[in-house]
Amino acid sequence: MLRFIVRRLLQAVLVMFIVSALLFAWLRSLPGGPVDSLLGERATPASRAALSKQLGMDQPLLVQYWHFLDNMVHGRFGTSTQVQTGADALHIFFQRLPATVELSIVAIVIALATAIPLGYFAAKRHGGLLDTGSVVLSLIGVAVPVFFLAFVLKYVFAIKLGWLPPSGRQSADLDATRVTNFYVLDGLLTREYDASWDAIKHLILPAIALASIPFAVIFRITRASVLEVLHEDYVRTAESKGLTARIIRGRHVLHNAMLPVVTTIGLQVGGLLTGAVLTETVFAYPGLGDALAQAFSQRDYSVLQVLITMAALGYVLVNLLVDIAYAIIDPRIRTR
């Protein structure tokens, strides 16, 4: 197990190295560049040249790349020029991370809590009305652009009905104490329960919109997987043992059917970030996706650098964790 993890980590390092090289090449071939985004329409050629020099952009490319790599390894990604001017880009990442993690967790929980039971019962009544209905629903879920779904949810539930707040993470006039920057948790820890509740209300709509992506995938995998497992001999064996329906469902069907689902959850990280860029933009939810969208549109290269690096790193790490989780629930891998 340890060797397995070490080998995975080494591969992760290699992937990250390639990411850094591509990232550098990308940054240097962009039109405009950081000078532009720093100075804006009031820039003069002179001030532009001066800034260029200060940022070390007049040195040879290889030297720049060396500095780039050196800075990256030491976590020096530079300062944000637009998203939160002057703040360390890595600091912005860590500040925004809890928001997106909180949102993603809620979204994943919503997706799991709906997709797995629905997938199970759809498979159980294969070909029935529930099955057909939920398959169609999941396909429509794939076909509706996430940001449009977010828009409609917001328009209906926040603007027209006014049940939930339309944007942000917490009401601005709520004086909440920050501990971990996971707002729901913070509220519980400091016993400011109104802050927790307020944070949850802000989470619901974006989380539902975000959940639509993993929901469709998890539902379909669960359904296919349960369908396959239901035909397995060991389920028949379990039936022949006269076990209760509950035990058969949990221990024999779902436990096996969950194996592919677990790996899918790992794969959803990329999809979630894609979704987060869109939903967070619609709901002005101050997370990584919002920062990413802003950094792209305003060309905040330091922030982009951090976020892209971290997206790749996060993907690699989460999938490493998923593999470990997989090993835990699948003894065939664990005991090899």
Place this chain on the structure above:
Amino acid sequence: MPAIKTTATVALLAASALALSSCASSKRNDDKAAGTDAASAAKGNTNATLNFGAAGAPATFDPFYASDGETFRISRQIFQGLVGFKPGTADVAPALATKWEPSPDGKTWTFTLKTGVKFTDGTPFNADAVCKNFKRMDSQNAAGQTASEYWLTNMGGYNGAKGELYQGCTAKGDSTVVIKISRPTSKFPALLGLPAFSMQSPTAMDKYDANGIKAQGQGFVYPAYANAHPVGTGPMKFEKYDQTNKTVSLVRNDDYAGDEKPTVKRIVFSIIPDETARKQALASGQIDGYDLPNPVDWPSLKKDDNLEIRPAFNILYLGLNAKVDPNLKDLRVRQALYYAINRDQLVRSLLPSGANVASQFIPSTVAGYNKSLQPYTYDPAKAKSLLAAAGKSNLKITLWYPTEVSRPYMPAPDKIFNAIKSDWAAVGVQVTPKPMPWAGGYVTGTQNGNAAAYLMGWTGDYNTPDNFLGSFFADPKGQMSVGAYDWGSKLADALSADDSIVDEGKRASAYEDLNKQIMEQYLPGLPISSSPPAIVFSKKVTGVVASPLTDEHLWTAKVDK
């Protein structure tokens, strides 16, 4: 076995939560207790909070290093300059200086300061503090010189460099300050009203290393002062910047010495980058107001909310560069392009109500505006004949326009581009579109003079024609490469001569003549329109006067909640 694992995990989580909660306790302010709220509300002195939707995060809290509107909006609530502007206008008015007097040559200015004013950290505001502020601005390190955009463009240099406008500050007693400048200019003292040149507490600046700015990576690292400890004399004090929730809160300065006392307890800026999201946040009552609503939303905002329209203090123009495209060197071609644009329709369909067709490169509220100039009319026939006369009937031109941006003078650049493109096509001018992201090369490209034709605009910093015309034409190698024309240097000289006229009346008439000359003889670019930007508040908020300079006094808001 899985059951055991689950139990263990839950136990572990519970334990860590417990451990965390032991070191986490509520740090709430209790000054918001309901009792005080009710009591003071009854007296009419409201303790309300104004929630304002900002389009972006403030770059810094030290306005000296800033050049963006979101930063300045916050600075304007915290700081005051020596001079200010009359609410709702671009006219200079007393602020921290009660009066000022220039020497006859216009190079020495004596300011009389308001007395009894204190910075919010208790440091007294006096002549000494003013001069410390100016010395600080003038003696910036390399990074500071790049960051302090406004000082560079307005003062022209640092540390007594050649051509620098600022020449020194002398304290005479406690409440008199003498500032020397190198040449008379129309923008003095109006430029002292810019938030960038606000008076900041020398004590706080020393304590939090206000000048310790560094360039690093691809941007600047600001010192502690600029990040979290700005101290001014204004009506509001900086309270906190909750970066994870993207809110900035300011709290009332109860010792504010100005005339307009703050009527809100707090101003909270919620940063909502998406335009539609801001509108919806207002509709749902989450925020009380936001700036620069999309003109498309004006009709509905007028109905449901309190839409304050500012006087138009900007100009949208179509820049031309004869150096890039020699076809443009012929005045008839430039005129033809101008006549061919149906600006009436463009303004009506794509710009907010109240926008008008421009007749010159400055908006009508600026002194020096030539009222007698008539806008070029829409006349495709004339355009065609002019082109024919110039032998350019099959003109091809590359027109640049920005993407991923919306400016007050140009809410929808792509639509404006399309309108111009089809107008030009109607007179036989073939347009090659060149869209480019605003921050992804557009600004550099156009400002470096690489674009043959491009859409650009300008919002005035203060009320002088030089602020507009100087930015466009003073540099012969600048965006429109006026140096490429034989009249280019003459125009530059005229600009600098007119700017140095001390007498306001004479100066204004000189500029009126120059404007006429530019429009009739030179026509280096095509001014399109001026649009009034708006700021919107909910029906519950009154008392904020819209300013052409976006100098809104949010602290005067009356929030009826």
Place this chain on the structure above:
Amino acid sequence: MNPMQRKKDRIDALAATAGAAADIPDAGRVSDSGGLSLIGSAWLRLRRDPVFLIGATVTLLFILLAIFAPLLAPHNGHTAYLIKEVSADNPVPGGEKGFPLGADGQTGRDLLSRLILGSRQTLIVGVLATLAGLCGGLVLGTVAGSLGGWADTVVMRVVDVMLSLPSLVLALAVATLFGKPSQWTLIIAIAIVQVPIFARLLRGSMLTQRSSDHVLAARALGVKRSAITFRHMLPNSLGPVLVQATLVLATAIIEAAALSFLGLGNPDDSSPEWGQMLGQAQQYFDIAPRLAFWPAGCIVVVAFGFTLMGESLREALDPRNRR
């Protein structure tokens, strides 16, 4: 094994479909009876599959609409017919005689015509992006799958990196590279996201086939490697590629909308595209929601159609279902 294994597994599972197709005796060429029987039996299944029929009908209607759009549209898409009524107080004129859906945002162009004409551009963006992604994937996958060895390693590491980035981030990164955004930058951005997926798919199926009997037999007979690759291995991989391409068409259209929403789409809207229309409509959502709902509805229906077709094709071509 590497961190991206799981994502790859899913792609490889699809690739195995091709491998299995190759296992059928004499399936060396598609024209052989084995290849025919797979396609033949798939067709037999599809003909009776309501899912496929619905998907195919929607797709067919969409393609017909795209082809005949200029004939069907009552007006052209770029003339500002209703510009006289557009003003600051009425930015989006509503429906009236001859213009049942009214005008689009601020420009006075006919929404219905733009919607109909938009089908063509949407199809072009979807098809070209898919084709471009397919070509990129074809080159990488063929190189990796037929050469093997270090070429395989190098190509697959690069593919891993591409897979490790969220698709939208990759697309945005590519889109920002171009100084002049246009329809083409949009297509390239979307296509690049698909490259690693097609590459893995092809490589996987080629690897399964490399050791299959008919390839070994061809090799034993002294057939050249290029001939084996192009005449034997590639044709057998077409099934899953076709399935994936159908599904990618749907995502390409949605992805185009997302990029447009984030402001990185094609700024030139003289020839409309649904994603672009939807992306631009957001600012009019409160005053004229139809500007968003119409293109959104079209996208949903078409993407749904493509997905239905792709899913039923996948099931039909899956040899495990051939009982």
Place this chain on the structure above:
Amino acid sequence: MTTAAPAKTETLLAVRDLVVEFGGRGRPTFRAVDGVSFDVRPGQTVGLVGESGCGKSVTSLAIMGLLPKRGNKVAGSATYDGTDLLTLDDREMRDHRGRDIAMIFQDPLSSLNPVVSIGVQVAEVLQRHRGMKKSTAIAESRDLLDQVGIPDPARRLKEYPHQLSGGMRQRALIAMALACKPRLLIADEPTTALDVTIQAQILNLLKELVVDSGTALIMITHDLGVVAGLCDEVNVLYGGRIVETASRHEVFARPRHPYTTGLLGSIPRLDGSRSEQLAAIPGSVADNIPWTSGCAFAPRCSRALEVCRSEAPPLEQDPTAMEEHTLRCHNPNPAEGGEPA
């Protein structure tokens, strides 16, 4: 197993006219089991013999109530100890399964849950039917594994199916099946998937633990060699119907049905393959004609007459037999000895 032919008084399981049809909902119906009747007495071992597709497994699944819930129709009765199992609802049936009637399957690897340890899989039956606590059940499971001859049972309890050898997996399955000491065990081709050497061990184990301890056994197999070693009575199935029923001795001594003779001719030797391809019988089940239009076996039968293709033969007592011996054939083998296959 030579003695122990129990008294033919009491019946443990009586299957009468069992019919199982698949299909419906537009698809043509297929009659997999067509009027099968047989009895199992306590302690008796009954063989159901036939090629794959003859309906023997479907019969056992129907008795166990393990057929898919939809897409099939079951008629007839299967009376166990006075209750017709086919009329029981799902919950009642669950109470019988594993406690009164247990079953072991052909492929021990796929029949074991790969992600649950052997111990839990054995113990869960005990917990379910004997109300044991988990710890007691695990301890009991250890003894059960010991009984079925798994070495080092304490360690094996914690292991997973993929860690066991094929024979051991089948032993574990037998341990599960016998955990509640059922009165009837259905073994569906329990040795088919195993190596030849292991097959004998497993058969011995079954004989030892089941037959000798008085548990009734239904042995489903295509292999008359298995029958020879184990069964008291043999039912030969073809095309969903019983074509011949007799005691083991009678079947081997004087097989009357041509199909039975064919099966006898293809008893695999130790060096033979495990394939179900029966060399002695030409063609395959795919050549069957429906029973409604004649004898299903007729197309493959070397003794087929004109009447075999037009009229289905009834199941009748063989008049030449000294004991109970039923037969479904128009033209059976001559009574004395079988024709050489």
